[in-house]
Amino acid sequence: MATTQLLSLTGVSKEFPGVKALNNVRFDLNEGEVHAIVGENGAGKSTLMKILSGIYKKDTGDIVYKGNHVNVSSPLEAQKLGISIIHQELNLMPDLTVAQNIFIGREDRRKGRVFLDNAKLNKAAKELLDELELVLDPKQIVGELTIAKQQMVEIAKAVSYRGQVIIMDEPTSSLTPSETEALFKIIRTLKAAGKGVVYISHRLEELSKITDRITVIRDGEYVKTLTTTETSIPEVISLMVGRKVDQDQRPEARPLSNEIxxxxxxxxxxxxxxxxxxxxxxxxxxxxxxxxxxxxxxxxxxxxxxxxxxxxxxxxxxxxxxxxxxxxxxxxxxxxxxxxxxxxxxxxxxxxxxxxxxxxxxxxxxxxxxxxxxxxxxxxxxxxxxxxxxxxxxxxxxxxxxxxxxxxxxxxxxxxxxxxxxxxxxxxxxxxxxxxxxxxxxxxxxxxxxxxxxxxxxxxxxxxxxxxxxxxxxxxxxxxxxxxxxxxxxxxxxxxxxxxx
Amino acid sequence: MSEAVKAVESEVEGGNRLSAFAKREIGRVLALGSLVVIFIFFTIMRPVFASWENVSGGILMSTTVIGLLAIGTTFVIITGGIDLSIGTATALVAIIVGKTVMALDLGVVSGMIVGVVVGGLVGVINGLLITVLKLPPFIATLATMKAAQGLALIVSDMKPVLFTTDVKGWDSIAQGNLIPKIPNGVLILFVGAIIAAIILNKTVIGRYTFAIGSNEAATKLSGVKVNNWLVAIYGLGGLYVGMAAVVLTSRLGSARPDLGLGYELEAIAAVIIGGTSLLGGKGTISGTIIGALIMAVLVNGLRILELQQEWQYVITGIVIVIAVWGDNVRRRRAGETS
CATH class of the missing domain: 3.40.50.300 (P-loop containing nucleotide triphosphate hydrolases)
Structure with a gap:
């Protein structure tokens, strides 16, 4: 498969008062690829994603998107470029319907139009959900959905911007195994459509199932980019923490007291x-x-x-x-x-x-x-x-x-x-x-x-x-x-x- | 560990403490700075502004009632709540004190006790509405605000209660001079502020005030009886309402059922200008006092400049915006998230 580079970040640094959050970090993403970013908490994953989605401004560094140097100066700018982020904490309005949430801020506002056309909104949402093979009712109130379904709404919303890059921050942290599988199916659909997915997760066992490449960052520094099929979870972990950690342990036998x-x-x-x-x-x-x-x-x-x-x-x-x-x-x-x-x-x-x-x-x-x-x-x-x-x-x-x-x-x-x-x-x-x-x-x-x-x-x-x-x-x-x-x-x-x- | 290492460590820790102190206090330092700048400005414009007569009789004396209300309501706001009833409750307490004192021929001390107790009761009622009926503080205290307004009119039969000369020394509660040159009302305000600061920072109820405002759910799960403490905190705020009512009647020589509405917003404005967060969890009594003084200095100074009262209101509004906006900018620069 010929790979086309969608996005590349080089030499990105960001300093907060007293903390160097990112130092000369690089990252790239191809079309139809799921690229994971892993690192311990505080390694700089979120900062990097916030720079990419326009929430923070980088101090130094270069972002190339579809061959052009770009300056992602605000979340709106990122959205216009086609970079969407799905935050760990879902940002939906629980009292609005699925369709209303997906198209919030983009309702039809042609001149002379006073009332919203919910039927049209629902139809557009339905088409989008079908395209993603999501079983959701556009008219359902979002607050009544499970967390997993709400996440699907977020994904549909991200896709609706017709963006090329979708960033998912810990998307499975509150999903059950079967819901996680459903999510992976959607991610594969997105891949097949040529979109690039940046995937952030603490659940390392997921990486081998869904990602193509894994970039490890540690203490705000770039460590290594691995091809998923050529690496193993222990290797990823040791790169993350800088040492080896046991995965499959049992407790040492302790003498158990009988005192209830x-x-x-x-x-x-x-x-x-x-x-x-x-x-x-x-x-x-x-x-x-x-x-x-x-x-x-x-x-x-x-x-x-x-x-x-x-x-x-x-x-x-x-x-x-x-x-x-x-x-x-x-x-x-x-x-x-x-x-x-x-x-x-x-x-x-x-x-x-x-x-x-x-x-x-x-x-x-x-x-x-x-x-x-x-x-x-x-x-x-x-x-x-x-x-x-x-x-x-x-x-x-x-x-x-x-x-x-x-x-x-x-x-x-x-x-x-x-x-x-x-x-x-x-x-x-x-x-x-x-x-x-x-x-x-x-x-x-x-x-x-x-x-x-x-x-x-x-x-x-x-x-x-x-x-x-x-x-x-x-x-x-x-x-x-x-x-x-x-x-x-x-x-x-x-x-x-x-x-x- | 060698002594040298220890010394270095304690120095580092001291440094941290100092910078933490600077970070924590800068909001109040800035507020105090603004107060001084405003004060100097008016003094240059009209030197009479800085005369002790104007400072004590004009500025400080006019701060006493709003200041006392603001102190009490600082506790409530730090819990993340709000008390809209303190203004009309001041009127109600004033009327009840007036009626009781006149009817039972009470002296100054018993009269003050009646005021503080009745004020505390209004606060406790607010607390119970919030914790037992689970009403949001805004709604619970909006209800008591209206009820107190009505009750003040009913109890007084829509007429002011005059403190006739029978009540010896009632006027001296606010206007006497226990300490030469300092009106007693001002003394009450500052002693009340010091007591409140000690309660807020050194006692269990103060600690729980901050805890509830920081995260009520976590505080509850930590084993704190949040509801009981909330009733106590609203009650504590009520005690200051009682004190404010007593000082008000002493200053006026009467209790008027229609006076008090609007005081609550002035008190809340003072609290906010003083850097207390409406989101709860943060706030100081000294900040509140500075906030109240900034408003009093402005009103007094603008009056001396012969600016009409309408403009005083507009400028107060602008000051609130500048104070809170300035604090936001500072916090953002300092990398604080609120």
């Missing part, structure tokens, strides 16, 4: 959960596996009183406790680390100290309600050291930390509160490979110190690597609890689909 810390009996909720019961032992990591929508996060939220339960009992060290709200859970020593750290875990605009002591403020204040800042400062510095949170000081704003370090701040919060039970919901989501390893080590260390850990994860290698026992859920029910030594991916998937067929 938490006993959950028959938890149900209004919508999904039905009669879920399990025990959690001291010093163990109990993994929760299952497909999207199996009810794992719902279980965690019901457990800590964030959402109402309709039935069920909870025993802490054999004594029944009532958990009506998160405050009761925290009092009982149960800490929850949400899958969405920024929304449910952190105060991004506050500093590390503030975040770390947030759950323990009563113990950092005297009886008149005055804060004791000195002991707080030294405890926070200790926990920063213990968890090796990389930061210039405890006064750093949390929004300036990388994903891995933000996760450690949430962990630090619960350690400072001295929680005995920790519920990790997708502990490594959005965290790069190197930092993942650190989080794994930390979890193991916490368990060996006697913490009882529930770890919800959608990544089976992660479940198998970390869990002493694996609880599998399907459609709101617990379908089985397997010892790690008896478990493999197949077996887990069997339990996870138990009520599906």
């Amino acid at each position: 810390v938490l006993k959950v009996e028959g938890i149900s909720d209004l919508n999904l959960l039905r009669d879920v019961s399990f025990d959690l032992r001291k010093g163990e990591i109990l993994g929760f596996a299952g497909l999207m929508g199996a009810g794992r996060t719902e279980l965690a939220r019901a457990l800590i009183g964030a959402d109402p339960k309709t039935a069920g009992k909870i025993f802490l060290h054999g004594n029944e406790i009532k958990i009506k709200n998160p405050s009761d859970a925290v009092k009982a020593g149960i800490g929850y680390l949400s899958e969405d750290r920024k929304k449910y875990g952190l105060l991004l605009i506050q500093n590390i100290t503030f975040n770390v002591i947030l759950s323990s403020i009563p113990s950092f204040s005297n009886k008149f309600g005055f804060l004791k800042t000195k002991p707080a400062g030294s405890i926070v510095r200790d926990v920063i050291k213990k968890l090796s949170i990389r930061t210039p000081s405890e006064n750093q704003y949390v929004k300036n930390l990388s994903g891995g370090n933000q996760q450690k701040v949430v962990i630090a919060k619960w350690l400072t509160r001295d929680c005995e039970i920790l519920i990790f919901d997708e502990p490594t989501r959005g965290i790069d490979v190197g930092a993942k390893d650190e989080i794994y080590k930390l979890l193991t260390k916490l368990a060996s110190e006697g913490k009882a850990i529930i770890m919800i994860s959608s990544e089976l290698p992660e479940i198998l690597r970390m869990s002493d026992r694996i609880a599998v859920m399907c459609e709101g029910k617990l379908t089985g609890i397997i010892d790690n030594k008896d478990a493999d991916q197949n077996k887990i998937m069997q339990y996870a689909t138990k009520f599906r067929d």
Whole structure:
């Protein structure tokens, strides 16, 4: 196949006050190609994409698009050139229909026209969706669609600009395996139509399925461009982090205590959960596996009183406790680390100290309600050291930390509160490979110190690597609890689909 | 670790702290700078502007009521909320204080206590509407704003309540001089500001004020009883409304049911000029005081320049735009995302 170069970036640098975000980076894209950009968080992927899509201005460098030197000075300019970006956080208007979203800002505004022609809009959308072989109703309200379908709307919107370059930033981060397959099918359609796709993902196992080439960047510098068929995931990872990381591990056998810390009996909720019961032992990591929508996060939220339960009992060290709200859970020593750290875990605009002591403020204040800042400062510095949170000081704003370090701040919060039970919901989501390893080590260390850990994860290698026992859920029910030594991916998937067929 | 390394590290840390301090404080430094520049401008135009008589009796005294309201509402705005009721609540509290003091023949101290308690109750009602009925703060306080306006008229029978000479020393609450040359009203404003600053920065309720405004969901999941604290915070704002009402009646020698509407927006303007974010999570009491002073200095200075009141309003509007726009530009330059 003769390849025509669509886009090339050379010598791109970008500096923010105090940080060199990109230094002399290059990247190119051919027609009909899917080219991945990988790198750890903070490597500069997003900055590069924002330059390409006109959100940031580059300091130096050259962009050649279809043989012409171009200056992408604004998102509008990028759109005119034919470069579209699909952001990780979807940018749709939930109250408008599919068709209205696709053509927003481009409604027919001929002279003399007062009213919008929805029928025409719907027809145009229908043609576009058919072309992409997407099964979507143009008249459906976007907010009623699943995340996967909403993403398809985004893709249709990007294609509707008739652009040649489509940038996808972490498109699969919230998709199930079958939805991911559907997405790949669409990407192949785009490829066949000669479009170039820039693909950013943390899920490296996807790269071999969908990409042609992979460019690795590290610390704002270009590392290497690999041809997908000639490389392997371990090679990509070692280029990303600059060292080798194990992929297929199992936990070291730990002596398991028989002491049951938490006993959950028959938890149900209004919508999904039905009669879920399990025990959690001291010093163990109990993994929760299952497909999207199996009810794992719902279980965690019901457990800590964030959402109402309709039935069920909870025993802490054999004594029944009532958990009506998160405050009761925290009092009982149960800490929850949400899958969405920024929304449910952190105060991004506050500093590390503030975040770390947030759950323990009563113990950092005297009886008149005055804060004791000195002991707080030294405890926070200790926990920063213990968890090796990389930061210039405890006064750093949390929004300036990388994903891995933000996760450690949430962990630090619960350690400072001295929680005995920790519920990790997708502990490594959005965290790069190197930092993942650190989080794994930390979890193991916490368990060996006697913490009882529930770890919800959608990544089976992660479940198998970390869990002493694996609880599998399907459609709101617990379908089985397997010892790690008896478990493999197949077996887990069997339990996870138990009520599906 | 050797002592030398330690020393270097602590120096580096000190440096970080200093630059963090500079970064954090620059907004207020700029606001204070603008206040000084405006002040100097008016002094050059009309030297009488800088006379102590004008500064204390004119500028500071006229800031007391709006200043107290602004201090209380700073807490509410830092939580990411808003309180539209503080203006008409001032009128309602003033009327209730007037009626109670006259009917029960109360002294100055008991009268002040009545004012603060009633003000606090209005705040608590706002807090309950927001947390129990789950009304958005804008709507909850819009409702109490209208209700308070009506109640003030009903309770007063549409007539001002006069503090007759029977209430000895009621006028001295605002106008006396515990400290020579400084009117008591001004003293109350600054003591109130210092107490508020301590509460905001050194106490549990202050810490939760910032936490709720930064991320209410995360704060709740951290085990904080967010609803209870919100009621307390709106109640705290109400205490300052009560104080403002007492000072107002003392200055006027009467309580008028129609006075107060519009105060809420002036107080909110002061808070915003002072650099507190309407999105919540950020703000200072000193900034609010500077904001209130900027508005008072402008009004007073423009009056001395004999500019008509209509123009004073226009200029206040322009100042709000410049203050907030300038702060945005500064933040963007500093690479802060808000």
